Amino acid sequence: MIDLWLILALLLLPLAVIIAWPLLRARGRGDRVIGMQVAGDSDLATHTALYREHLAELEASRASGVIDDVHYQSLKTELARKLLSEERGGYRTASARQGGRGLLFGLALLLPFAAVGLYFYWGSYSDLALYRDIAASQVGETDMVAEARITQRLRARTLSHPEDLTGRYVLAQRLLVSNDLQGAIGQYRYIVEREPQAANVRAELAQALFFAGGSKMTPEVVGEVNAVLSEQPGNTTALGLAGIAAFEREDFAAARSHWQRALAQMPPGSSAAQALSAGVARAEQALAKAGVQTDVPVSGGVADAGADENRIAVKVTLPEGVPVAPDTPVFIYARTADSPMPLAIVRLTAADLPAEVVLDESTAMMPGRSLKTVDQVQLVARLAVNGNARPAPGDWQGEVKTLPRSDWAKPAHIAIDQQI
Known part of the structure; x- marks a missing residue:
């Protein structure tokens, strides 16, 4: 279960970054706006002071009779228009909208819980739990x-x-x-x-x-x-x-x-x-x-399989003097020179030797990889002293290093006379 939560956390981390990034940028922009607002307020005060000075001069000129009322009103209107124009050119945003930040934080908290809830509702949590239980059962836990x-x-x-x-x-x-x-x-x-x-x-x-x-x-x-x-x-x-x-x-x-x-x-x-x-x-x-000899083919298909071209008859002997228990496994197999995996294999015991076996399609190790797929093999007969299917020190072995398909019709002979 811990790995599931870790995966969910990793999936939600980019989402949290995406949501938090605009908030962090908004704070920096807010600081810049405040500075711009202060500069804007200073310019506005200067323009207002100049407007008042010019207006006072106009009133003094009208009072002294330099200009009449008609010119006074015209100049006053023009002065006001100029002030408004300068205010629009120096205007800066007074404040930034702060609304929506709470909504983003709410989404950042809500989405993970919503994702987990939807997974439990629509997902395959129960199947995952069942799979884990079956895996634990297979190892005896x-x-x-x-x-x-x-x-x-x-x-x-x-x-x-x-x-x-x-x-x-x-x-x-x-x-x-x-x-x-x-x-x-x-x-x-x-x-x-x-x-x-x-x-x-x-x-x-x-x-x-x-x-x-x-x-x-x-x-x-x-x-x-x-x-x-x-x-x-x-x-x-x-x-x-x-x-x-x-x-x-x-x-x-x-x-x-x-x-x-x-x-x-x-x-x-x-x-x-x-x-x-x-x-x-x-x-x-x-x-x-029943009086039937047991040192004739013990494996590998029917007796009339001689017509089968994907068939190798092998006679295996164990020289005298090799110390071995009668129930010691004997593995007889064909393989290619570039792979230790047998193409066909027969298992006997030391008590069965000497014996003749047949390697063919019926003794193949796996479908799609058998004697019919190659034109040359190595033959190996190994006495597994330690009972291990893989070669180990102390085993005895004999082999035919190269057997081309043209010689498969001839019986092969292997003497198990070499100790590994």
């Missing part, structure tokens, strides 16, 4: 009472501002977290009906439907997941649900592939990453029981 108040205010806003889909989306997320699944589903449906291309919202709707259905993959959930993946293949929420659907129909290879692709985008050590890692392990166990 609110209690249960404040959380309930925020949710209630968001509900009220959906009624008063039905076109505000952003506020409705925040409300849906809060209802989902608070286990009000039907309320969350209703809000998500409202948004999807008006913004069907919002893949993230559709993914969260599918998640809410999944939970509301007793953690079962219903046809509606599957339909929403397919719609999301067709629009946004790397959506982690949809990939997680797609893995569950594949596991339920005992397509363990597809389940593992979906979960691996989602896992590659998760921060190492996060709860979501741990859950996905556990799912991958279950899929691996199921494949082993």
Whole structure:
């Protein structure tokens, strides 16, 4: 709130200067007028004295018979006219109008209060307060009472501002977290009906439907997941649900592939990453029981993707003698020489090695920046000893420094044999 008042004060400061400036100038002009008035009074006294002297001379001339009454009246009139002419030439403003100064001071005091009042009446003060409360909630600075108040205010806003889909989306997320699944589903449906291309919202709707259905993959959930993946293949929420659907129909290879692709985008050590890692392990166990080898492609799309020109097959090995725990993360990715940001990435563990992975459009880090946008890449396989997604001292790494597109059809091999 303090910053709001500071901004208002800064906005009103120029206004105060504009109002005060004429008042300060008026005072200086008033002093000059007084000086001019004194000078004017002095000249008037001189002219009046001369008039009286000339008039006395005229009367004396008439009394002595030098001039008659007719000439006397004519000369007297001319003398009076001359006096009036000299008075007009030396006239100065006697006083300056002082009225209106009080009005300006009144406006200077009234306008700030009027501006603040109009802001509270017409402005978005309540929205700003709600935004601040939500920001405080996101960093854990609110209690249960404040959380309930925020949710209630968001509900009220959906009624008063039905076109505000952003506020409705925040409300849906809060209802989902608070286990009000039907309320969350209703809000998500409202948004999807008006913004069907919002893949993230559709993914969260599918998640809410999944939970509301007793953690079962219903046809509606599957339909929403397919719609999301067709629009946004790397959506982690949809990939997680797609893995569950594949596991339920005992397509363990597809389940593992979906979960691996989602896992590659998760921060190492996060709860979501741990859950996905556990799912991958279950899929691996199921494949082993079915007699399927698990050191074949574990991520990166379907098996017949060899026809896809934006695809790189990589075999990763870990030489003997490298001291490492089985659950140590392994990041395999392609990047350009001028940027450390991966174009495509797969995450495994040391226990999965040796392994073959596929880097393609389905493992892209972000839309619009993937393998199809470049003609040459670097391949890196890094054993993250400290569990950090970024390279750190103590990690082990192997790489292919330059791989042109003409060689992408050939399987690449990386041995993780260099310590950072």
